[in-house]
Amino acid sequence: MSKQWWKESVVYQVYPRSFNDSNGDGIGDIKGITEKLDYLQELGIDVVWLSPVYQSPNDDNGYDISDYRDIMSEFGTMEEWEEMLDGMHVRGIKLLMDLVVNHSSDEHTWFLESRKSKDNEYRDYYIWRPGKDGKAPNNWASFFSGSAWQNDEETGEYYLHLFSKKQPDLNWENPKVRSEIHDVVRFWIDKGVDGFRLDAIDVISKTEGLPDAKVVNDDQYQWGGEYFFNGPRMMEFLKELDDEVFSKHDLMTVAETSSADIDRGIALTNEQDGVVNMLFHFEHMDLTSGPGGKWDQKDWELADLKRVMTKWQNDLEGKGWNSLYMENHDQPRSVSVFGNDKEYRVKSAKMLATWLHMMQGTPYIYQGQELGMTNVRFGSIEDYRDVEIHNMYKEQVLEKEVDPVTVMEKIYKKGRDNARTPMQWDASENAGFTTGDPWIKVNPNYKEINAEEALKDPASIFYHYKKLIELRKKHDVIVYGSYKLILEDHSEIYAYTRTLNDETLLVISNFSDKTPLFELPEDIGFSSKELLISNYEVGEEDIKGFKLKPYESRVYRLT
Known part of the structure; x- marks a missing residue:
C-alpha cells in the first residue's frame, strides 16, 4: 500500500x-x-x-x-x-x-440560454424532453420529493432535475x-x-x-x-x-x-x-x-x-x-x-x-x-430552512394528510438542518x-x-479529537494497519485490532449505557501494553478481562 x-x-x-x-x-x-x-x-x-x-x-x-x-x-x-x-x-x-x-442552478448562464429555444447552442447542456400525453417524460421521483421533471413554458418541454427544480441536471453526454x-x-x-x-x-x-x-x-x-x-x-x-x-x-x-x-x-x-x-x-x-x-x-x-x-x-x-x-x-x-x-x-x-x-x-x-x-x-416547520425538509413536509402533511406531529418527529431525527444550526x-x-x-x-x-x-x-x-489527530501523526499503524473485528457477536461492545508489522492496536468501544465485560480473545498475545487514549480514567489493570463503563472506549498499543 x-x-x-x-x-x-x-x-x-x-x-x-x-x-x-x-x-x-x-x-x-x-x-x-x-x-x-x-x-x-x-x-x-x-x-x-x-x-x-x-x-x-x-x-x-x-x-x-x-x-x-x-x-x-x-x-x-x-x-x-x-x-x-x-x-x-x-x-x-x-x-x-x-x-x-x-447539476447547476437554473440561474446559470448556460441554463438561461438553454431554455430560450430548442435550437439554442446551449440547449444540449441540459436534459430536455417532450412530455408524454400531457405528463412528464417519465415517472421518476426527485430526491427532494415530487417529479424529477419540470415543464418549461418557453419551449413547452421538460427538463430533468434529480434534486430541486432549481437544480437542472447537466447533460454529461455532451x-x-x-x-x-x-x-x-x-x-x-x-x-x-x-x-x-x-x-x-x-x-x-x-x-x-x-x-x-x-x-x-x-x-x-x-x-x-x-x-x-x-x-x-x-x-x-x-x-x-x-x-x-x-x-x-x-x-x-x-x-x-x-x-x-x-x-x-x-x-x-x-x-x-x-x-x-x-x-x-x-x-x-x-x-x-x-x-x-x-x-x-x-x-x-x-x-x-x-x-x-x-x-x-x-x-x-x-x-x-x-x-x-x-x-x-x-x-x-x-x-x-x-x-x-x-x-x-x-x-x-x-x-x-x-x-x-x-x-x-x-x-x-x-x-x-x-x-x-x-x-x-x-x-415549528417555519423554523426550518432546508428545501428537502419543506418539500417532504408539504407532500406528507398537505397532500397525503399525515399527522404533522409524526412528520416533525421524522425531521427531528433525520432532517438536514440538524447539522446546519450555527x-x-x-x-x-x-x-x-x-x-x-x-x-x-x-x-x-x-x-x-x-x-x-x-x-x-x-x-x-x-x-x-486533538489527541486522536496527534496519535494518527505518531503511529503509522493507525493509518496503514490491517483491521480485524473481534467479539463479533457481542451486543454492546464493538472491538477490533489494527496490525502493522509487529505492532497491534486494540480498540474497544462500549456502544451502550450498560457495563459489559470485555474478554480478550486468547489468540491476541502481547508482551507489553500501552494505553494510548481513553475517555475515562484508567488504572493499571489486566486487559484480559475487565468491565467497561457506559460508552467507554480504550485504545491499547500492544507489542
Missing part, C-alpha cells in the same frame, strides 16, 4: 453559511472562516473541506451554482477567498473545494459540458486549491432512453435510481476528468457516492486505474432508513454497524481507500443517532470519535462534531455566531455546548 499525504490527513468540513459571521448579517462568510483558522490549527486538522461558496441563488444552500468562477456575494469576495486560502496554507492546512457538477467542467476545475487548481469533493457524482450518467421506473407503490412518482445511479458512462466520464485534469496535479479527490457498493468503491479508488483517491459510501448512514428510504425510519443495530464497517474495512484494504465519517451537512448529529446526547453526551461523543478515527481510511470531522453538538427540535462558539447571544439575526435558529443548548467552554476544559471532546 503506497503512502500518501491524503491517507494520513484529517479533514474538517466547514459549512460556511453556519460557521462564523464576520459582518453581522446573520450569514456565515469567508472572513468568518479566516477569523477561526487559529482554532482549526489548534485542533490539528490537515485539510478543510469547504462546502460551496460559489455564486448561487441558494435554493439548496449553495449546492445550486449560478457561476462556478465567482464567490457568492453573501459570503464575500474572491479577494477574501484568496486571503482565506493563504491563511490556511501558512498554517499548513490544505483546502478541498466542493465540486457540484451533476462533450462540450465535460470540457466546461474540466476548465472550471483547472481554474480553481490554478488558484491553489488542493483537492475536490465531487458532489452526487454517481448520478451523472443516465440510462439511454430514460425509461420509466418500476411502479412499487401508489405514489404518482417512482424511484428511478436503477436508471441513473452508476450509469453506463459514469466511470468513463470520471476517467476522462482524471486523465485530463486530476492526474496532472497532487490533489485529494473524494467522490460522494450514495449508491456505492464494495466493487464500485474499489473501481473508483484503486491505485492502478481508479479515478479518485477515496469515496463517501452511505451504507452505514442508511442503517437508520427502512425500505422506503430516508424518511422511513428505523432503529439501528450494533450487529449491522459491525457488519457494514467491517466489510468496508476488510474488502477495500490494499485495493482502494475509504473516507471515515459519521456526520456532515446532509446527516444528523452523530452523538444524537449513534451515541447518547443526554446523560452520556461527552462520553459517547468521545467513544464515537475514538472508534471511528482508529479505523483505516481518512477521517472527516464536521464542524461542531468536535464539541459534541446535537440534533435540534424546533417548534456553530456554537460561546455562551453569548446567538452562540457568538453572529451579532445579527441568524439565518437559522441556534440550538438552545449553546450555553452549555460551545467552543469557548471546550477550550477551557482539558477533558473536553475538543481535546479528545
